[in-house]
Amino acid sequence: MAKGFFISKAVGIGGIFVGVAALSIIIALSVVYSQEKSKNNNNQVSPTDGGGGTTTTSSTKPTTTPPNNPWNKYRLPQTLVPIEYNVTLWPRLKPDPATGLYIFTGESSVLFECVEDTDLIIIHSNKLNYSGSMSDGGFAHLSAVSGHSVPSVNEGFLFFETQFLVLKLNGNLLKGQLYILSLNFTGELADDLGGFYRSEYTEGGTKKVMATTQMQPTDARKSFPCFDEPALKSYFNIILIHDVGTVALSNGRELESKNVVIDGQNVLRTVFERTEKMSTYLLAFIVSDYGNIGNNIGGVDIRIFARKPAITAGQGDYALNITGPILKFFEEYYNSTYPLPKSDQIAIPDFNAGAMENWGLITYRETALLYDEEFSSNSNKQRIATIIAHELAHMWFGNLVTLRWWNDLWLNEGFASYVEYLGADEAEPEWNVKDLIVLSDVHRVFAVDALTSSHPLSSKEEDIQKPAQISELFDAISYSKGASVLRMLSDFLTEPVFTKGLQSYLKEFAFSNTVYTDLWKHLQMAVEATTTELPDTVNNIMNTWVLQMGFPVVTIDTTSGAVSQKHFLLDPDSEVTTPSPYNYEWIVPIKWMKTKIIQTPKWLTQKSDTVNEMKVTTTSDWVLVNLDVVGYYRVNYDEGNWDRLLSALSARHEDIPTINRAQLVDDAFNLARAKIIPTVRALQTTLYLKNERHYMPWQSALNNLDFFFLMFDRSEVYGHMQDYLRNQVTPLFEHYKTVTDNWTKVPTGHMDQYNQVNAISLACRTGLKACQDLVQGWFKMWMDSGNNPIHPNLRYTVYCNAIAAGGAAEWNFAWEQFQNASIATEADKLRAALACTTEPWLLNRYLEYTLNSSLIRKQDATSTIVYIAQNVIGQSLAWDFVRARWNYIFTQYGGGSFSFSNLVNGVTERFSTEFELQQLKQFKEDNADVGFGSGTLAVDQSIERTQANMKWIAENKENVLNWFIEAVKTPT
Structure with a gap:
C-alpha cells in the first residue's frame, strides 16, 4: 500500500513545481545556457577534478592522474537501484524572447532502493541545469519512504566527462532502505536530434515546432536525471505540460488531459498511465499538433x-x-500477447535514426512510415513494411526482454533485422521479401566483415563504456551480421525448434535483462526436446560466429571431395592482429545440391574434411554449396566445377536457384578481390546476364560492378567497361520496354519493378541513347508542363540521369521542386538526384547548402555529402569539403550519431592512389584532437580499404582492360 500511496501522491502534485519555478528559470536562461553551451558553468567540474567541494571549468587542463573516484568511471556504481520515476516536463514550443532559446522545464522524483551502504548518490545527467545552490546541496531533496531521517546533501556537482550528477551526503544511505530523490531542472529543447529535442517544419506557410525524443542509447539523461543504463529497469509516471491546441503522447495511455493555469498561462496538463517496467532508453514523450488515424x-x-x-x-x-x-504475426511467433494496451507510431520530420522502438510510442522518419501511392515507389513501400516489422519485433525482443548491456546490442538489433523480413512477408506475401535479406544484409555485411578492422559481434562488457563506444556498435556488423547468423541458426535448427526456444526465453526473462548466452541455453533446451541432431551444442556452434570477427571461405574440390575452410580476407596480405578464441575456424552448416538435386546437409567442424558425395565424375555434373545462402560464408570451387557452373549458367541458368545465381556472382567477384580466383573468372559470371531477367542476380552483379566503376571511372578502362555493360543490359532494357508496352505500364511483380529500375539505370549509365532520350524526354515534359509524368518507381533514376545530362536549368528546377516537396519520399529522391550533376560549381554550392539546416535538414546533411561524393566529379569536392570543415561537421552533425561512420566511408570509398592514402592518414592525424566519434573505426577501415584498392588496381587493371575489349569484340 505504501508504494501505491507514493504513486498517487506524486501524480497528484507532479505539476506544482512547474508553475512556481517556470518564470524565474526562464529569466535566468540567458546566463545559464551561454554557460552550458560553452561547457563552462559554475556547477561543472572538469574530467580530472575529484569534485571535493570545489568547482572548476571544463576547460581546466589535467595536471595529474585523475582520482579513482566513482564518478570518474563511465558505469554507475552498483549501490542504488531505481524502482519508479515520476517525471513532469513542460516543453516551450516558442523561443524565449530574451535568449532566443527553446527550453523545457521539469521536475523528477525517483524512488530507489539502496542495495549497499553509500554516502554518494550518482545519477546520469547531461546538459541539464538545476535550480538552487549546488555548493550546499540545496537544489536536491532527499527523503526516506519509511519516514526515518536521511542524511543531508552536503554538495552536488556535475561531472561532464562521465555525464554524472554527483551528490555527496553527510552520512550513509542504508542497505535495504527505500529513498526518494527529487530535483527541479531546465534543459534546452535544441535541434540536435538527441534526448528531448525540437523538430521544425512548415505547414501552410507557417513554421511549426514540435517537441520529441530520441533516447537510445544514452540520451535519456539529457531529458531528466536518471539511472541511464539498460539493466536498471523501472516504472515511469509521465506528466506533460503543453500548449492548448497541441497533443501530448508518451509510452503509456493518456489517463487525463485538462486545462490548468500556470503563471497566468492557460495550458494543458496530460497525465499518462504508468509504464511497464522498462529501460530508460525506451522512453518517449512528444508534444505536437499532429493528426492521427487509428483502429482497435x-x-x-x-x-x-x-x-x-x-x-x-x-x-x-x-x-x-x-x-x-x-x-x-509476432504474437503467434513469440507465443506471447502484445504486452501493452496501445501501439502508437509517429512520423517525425527531423529524426536521426530510421525509427526507434520506444515501447508503445514508436518514432519514425517520415520516409519510414508515410506512404503516398502518387509519390512513393515500391522500394519506399517495402522500406515502410520492413521497418514497421523491425520496430514491432522489438516490442518483445529488446523491450519486454532487454540485453543487460550494450556489448550485446547485436542480438537485439540483429534479431529484429532478421525477423523484419518475416513480419513484412506476413503483410505482403506476394513480394517474396524474405529472399532479399541475402542482398540487403548478408552480402552487404560481407564487405565489412572481410576487413581486418572488423570486430566480433559480441564485445567484452568492460570494452564498451563511453557513449561514443556504445554508438559505434550501431553498425552493419550488429545489424546485418547479427541478422545473417541468426537466420543461419534458425535454418539449421529448423524454425519450429528455433521459435520454441525463443518463446521459452521470452517467457522466463519477461520484464528483465539477459546476456546473449541465455538465448543459447533456451535454444539448446528446445533442441534436446526434439530429434534434431547437431555436431555440438548451440552455445559452442554459435560462439564460433559470435566471439570472433569475420567468416570463412569454404572451398570444395569436386575431384577429391575435400572440403576446407579459411578466414576470408578481402586483402589477403593484410595482417590480422585481433586474436580469436577459435583460431579463425568455424563450425559450418553446409546445405548443398548436385546438378539440381538437393543433398543431405553436412557440417564442417574442423579446418578440413572429406565428403565423398561431393566428388564429381562426369563432365556434366556440378556441385553447388550454400543453398539459398543460409550459411554465413563464401564458397570457392576447383576450376573444373567453376567451369561446369558457368556452363550451366550459360545453357540453362534456371537450373540453378535464383538466390544462388546471385551468390555465384557475388562470391566470384569477392574471391577475385581476395586473389583466390582470377578477376577474369569473376567477370565471366556476368556473360550470361544477357539472358537473365530476375532481379537478384542482376542486382548482385551491379553491386559488384559498382566497385569497378569506383576503381576505373577515372581511367581508360571505363569506356570499354561501358561498352561491354551496355551490350549486356540492352536485352533487359528492351524486355521491359516490351512488357510495359513502351513504358506505359508497371511490371506486375515486386522484384520485376526493381529490375526495371536496374535496366533503365544501367542502360543510361552506359550511354544507351534510347535510354538517355527516354529519361531526358520525361524530365523535359515535367519542366515544360509542371505535371510530373514519371512513375514513382523510376523517379530517382530519371531525375539523376536527366540532371547529369543537363545543366543549371535542370538543377535549379529540381532544387525548386525539392524545396516545395511536401512528401518526404519525393524530397529524398530529389535530394539524392541533385548530387548527380556534372557541374562542379553546382556541386560545390550544394555542399555549402548542407551547412544550412533551413536548406538541408540536419538529419540529411551527412547523407547528402555522401551522395555528392558518389559522383566521380563530386568525390574530390566532397573530400576537400569534409576535411576543411571536419570540426564543424563533427560538432553539428553528431560524432556519436548512428550513421556518422557512413560519412567517412562514403567520401573515401573511391580512394585508390598513394596520394589519397596519404591524405587519409593525414586527415586522421590532423583531427585526432577533434575525434571521429562513431566514425572512429570507419577511418581505419577506409585506410585499409584504400591500401587494398591500390594493390588490386596494380594487379588487375591490364587484365580487366583486355577482358572488356575482347568481350565486346566477341559478344556471347
Whole structure:
C-alpha cells in the first residue's frame, strides 16, 4: 500500500513545481545556457577534478592522474537501484524572447532502493541545469519512504566527462532502505536530434515546432536525471505540460488531459498511465499538433500520427493497415500477447535514426512510415513494411526482454533485422521479401566483415563504456551480421525448434535483462526436446560466429571431395592482429545440391574434411554449396566445377536457384578481390546476364560492378567497361520496354519493378541513347508542363540521369521542386538526384547548402555529402569539403550519431592512389584532437580499404582492360 500511496501522491502534485519555478528559470536562461553551451558553468567540474567541494571549468587542463573516484568511471556504481520515476516536463514550443532559446522545464522524483551502504548518490545527467545552490546541496531533496531521517546533501556537482550528477551526503544511505530523490531542472529543447529535442517544419506557410525524443542509447539523461543504463529497469509516471491546441503522447495511455493555469498561462496538463517496467532508453514523450488515424485490433489501440496534411492525404493508411497483421504475426511467433494496451507510431520530420522502438510510442522518419501511392515507389513501400516489422519485433525482443548491456546490442538489433523480413512477408506475401535479406544484409555485411578492422559481434562488457563506444556498435556488423547468423541458426535448427526456444526465453526473462548466452541455453533446451541432431551444442556452434570477427571461405574440390575452410580476407596480405578464441575456424552448416538435386546437409567442424558425395565424375555434373545462402560464408570451387557452373549458367541458368545465381556472382567477384580466383573468372559470371531477367542476380552483379566503376571511372578502362555493360543490359532494357508496352505500364511483380529500375539505370549509365532520350524526354515534359509524368518507381533514376545530362536549368528546377516537396519520399529522391550533376560549381554550392539546416535538414546533411561524393566529379569536392570543415561537421552533425561512420566511408570509398592514402592518414592525424566519434573505426577501415584498392588496381587493371575489349569484340 505504501508504494501505491507514493504513486498517487506524486501524480497528484507532479505539476506544482512547474508553475512556481517556470518564470524565474526562464529569466535566468540567458546566463545559464551561454554557460552550458560553452561547457563552462559554475556547477561543472572538469574530467580530472575529484569534485571535493570545489568547482572548476571544463576547460581546466589535467595536471595529474585523475582520482579513482566513482564518478570518474563511465558505469554507475552498483549501490542504488531505481524502482519508479515520476517525471513532469513542460516543453516551450516558442523561443524565449530574451535568449532566443527553446527550453523545457521539469521536475523528477525517483524512488530507489539502496542495495549497499553509500554516502554518494550518482545519477546520469547531461546538459541539464538545476535550480538552487549546488555548493550546499540545496537544489536536491532527499527523503526516506519509511519516514526515518536521511542524511543531508552536503554538495552536488556535475561531472561532464562521465555525464554524472554527483551528490555527496553527510552520512550513509542504508542497505535495504527505500529513498526518494527529487530535483527541479531546465534543459534546452535544441535541434540536435538527441534526448528531448525540437523538430521544425512548415505547414501552410507557417513554421511549426514540435517537441520529441530520441533516447537510445544514452540520451535519456539529457531529458531528466536518471539511472541511464539498460539493466536498471523501472516504472515511469509521465506528466506533460503543453500548449492548448497541441497533443501530448508518451509510452503509456493518456489517463487525463485538462486545462490548468500556470503563471497566468492557460495550458494543458496530460497525465499518462504508468509504464511497464522498462529501460530508460525506451522512453518517449512528444508534444505536437499532429493528426492521427487509428483502429482497435484484438484489444490493442493502433494509431498513426503525422502532420495533419499527411494524415488527411491518407499517407498513414498503409502503415495502419499492416500494423495489425504484423502485430498478430509476432504474437503467434513469440507465443506471447502484445504486452501493452496501445501501439502508437509517429512520423517525425527531423529524426536521426530510421525509427526507434520506444515501447508503445514508436518514432519514425517520415520516409519510414508515410506512404503516398502518387509519390512513393515500391522500394519506399517495402522500406515502410520492413521497418514497421523491425520496430514491432522489438516490442518483445529488446523491450519486454532487454540485453543487460550494450556489448550485446547485436542480438537485439540483429534479431529484429532478421525477423523484419518475416513480419513484412506476413503483410505482403506476394513480394517474396524474405529472399532479399541475402542482398540487403548478408552480402552487404560481407564487405565489412572481410576487413581486418572488423570486430566480433559480441564485445567484452568492460570494452564498451563511453557513449561514443556504445554508438559505434550501431553498425552493419550488429545489424546485418547479427541478422545473417541468426537466420543461419534458425535454418539449421529448423524454425519450429528455433521459435520454441525463443518463446521459452521470452517467457522466463519477461520484464528483465539477459546476456546473449541465455538465448543459447533456451535454444539448446528446445533442441534436446526434439530429434534434431547437431555436431555440438548451440552455445559452442554459435560462439564460433559470435566471439570472433569475420567468416570463412569454404572451398570444395569436386575431384577429391575435400572440403576446407579459411578466414576470408578481402586483402589477403593484410595482417590480422585481433586474436580469436577459435583460431579463425568455424563450425559450418553446409546445405548443398548436385546438378539440381538437393543433398543431405553436412557440417564442417574442423579446418578440413572429406565428403565423398561431393566428388564429381562426369563432365556434366556440378556441385553447388550454400543453398539459398543460409550459411554465413563464401564458397570457392576447383576450376573444373567453376567451369561446369558457368556452363550451366550459360545453357540453362534456371537450373540453378535464383538466390544462388546471385551468390555465384557475388562470391566470384569477392574471391577475385581476395586473389583466390582470377578477376577474369569473376567477370565471366556476368556473360550470361544477357539472358537473365530476375532481379537478384542482376542486382548482385551491379553491386559488384559498382566497385569497378569506383576503381576505373577515372581511367581508360571505363569506356570499354561501358561498352561491354551496355551490350549486356540492352536485352533487359528492351524486355521491359516490351512488357510495359513502351513504358506505359508497371511490371506486375515486386522484384520485376526493381529490375526495371536496374535496366533503365544501367542502360543510361552506359550511354544507351534510347535510354538517355527516354529519361531526358520525361524530365523535359515535367519542366515544360509542371505535371510530373514519371512513375514513382523510376523517379530517382530519371531525375539523376536527366540532371547529369543537363545543366543549371535542370538543377535549379529540381532544387525548386525539392524545396516545395511536401512528401518526404519525393524530397529524398530529389535530394539524392541533385548530387548527380556534372557541374562542379553546382556541386560545390550544394555542399555549402548542407551547412544550412533551413536548406538541408540536419538529419540529411551527412547523407547528402555522401551522395555528392558518389559522383566521380563530386568525390574530390566532397573530400576537400569534409576535411576543411571536419570540426564543424563533427560538432553539428553528431560524432556519436548512428550513421556518422557512413560519412567517412562514403567520401573515401573511391580512394585508390598513394596520394589519397596519404591524405587519409593525414586527415586522421590532423583531427585526432577533434575525434571521429562513431566514425572512429570507419577511418581505419577506409585506410585499409584504400591500401587494398591500390594493390588490386596494380594487379588487375591490364587484365580487366583486355577482358572488356575482347568481350565486346566477341559478344556471347
